[in-house]
Amino acid sequence: MVIQILTIVLPVFALIGIGYGSARSGLLDSTIGDALGEFVFVIAIPIMIFRTLATSSLGGVSPWGFWFAYFTGVAVTWAIGMVIMRKVFHREARAVVIGGISASFANTVMLAIPLITAIFAEEGLVPLFVLISVHLPVLTIVCALLMERAAVVDGTEQGRPALQILRTVLVNLATNPIVVGILAGAAWRFVGLPISGIFADVLNRIASAAIPVALFSLGMSMVRYGVRGNVGPALIMSFLKAVVMPAVVYVTARFAVGLPPLWVAVATLTACCPTGINAFLFANRYGTGHALSANSITFTTAAAVVTTGLWMAFLAV
Secondary structure (H helix, E strand, O other), X not given: OHXXXXXXXXXXXXXXXXXXXXXXXXXOOHHHHHHHHHHHHHHHHHHHHHHHHHXXXXXXXXXXXXXXXXXXXXXHHHHHHHHHHHHHOOOOHHHHHHHHHHHXXXXXXXXHHHHHHHHXXXXXXXXXXXXXXXXXXXHHHHHHHHHHHHHHHHOOOOOOOHHHHHHHHHHHHHOOHHHXXXXXXXXXXXXXXXOOHHHHHHHHHHHHHHHHHHHHHHHHHHHHOOOOOOHHHHHHXXXXXXXXXXXXXXXXXXXXXXXXXXXXXXXXXXXOOOEOOHHHHHHHHHOOOHHHHHHHHHHHHHHHHHHHHHHHHHHOO
């Protein structure tokens, strides 16, 4: 079992390590990592999502139960993180929200896709893309609304109407390549158009580059985070992210909703994925929580080879 898990997990994180080593040593300039990340985010992953959604079915499983299980884990962990940041560490409102984001916003694109593909192949990507289709829009809207309110509480910004904030977020999401890939794939399948011949070959070639390039660019991007102080809060948020959130998702998915084993495993393993860079982006946007979010990304990513392996053993996948 251990050897089988390591055979699956180690190549994924080895590519991250190679990317990190290439940037840290100066073998490759950091701007190359940014360019590779742009390729993955704008072209490769959207095409991979489009191809999968356009050619796959849900197998009779309702996405509502899957979404309920996952977002229950998000909500519970986010709330715990915010309470700890407020009551234990006595942080300002914006930092409290950043704590919640760091504890619950998973890296569903750059890491979950390669990990789920390595474990379950194309079959596992169907439930994962069902999750990604709502994960980014829902959490982006929630993050924006909470951070705007927190900024007003802290006195750093003047309040804006919720509808104005929502309109801005929705406009940004409408041009997001991941969202475009999701909508295009769903529309293509709804119309019933085939994907074959040269078109299919081109899609497959680009999609096949998505995973290795995503992992390599993620490794290069890790150089900019590192450890910046606020270690205690970051360690607690990292524990919530890697242990508490997947546990809540697992219990809800298996016992409350009764999802099929594959969907339970995909939901749980996605929940245990490291903190996404969105936490740092929001910290940067609102001028607080930089160290907390950066440390959470670093700690959860560094520990992921162990935490994901343990969850795989628990799930017996």
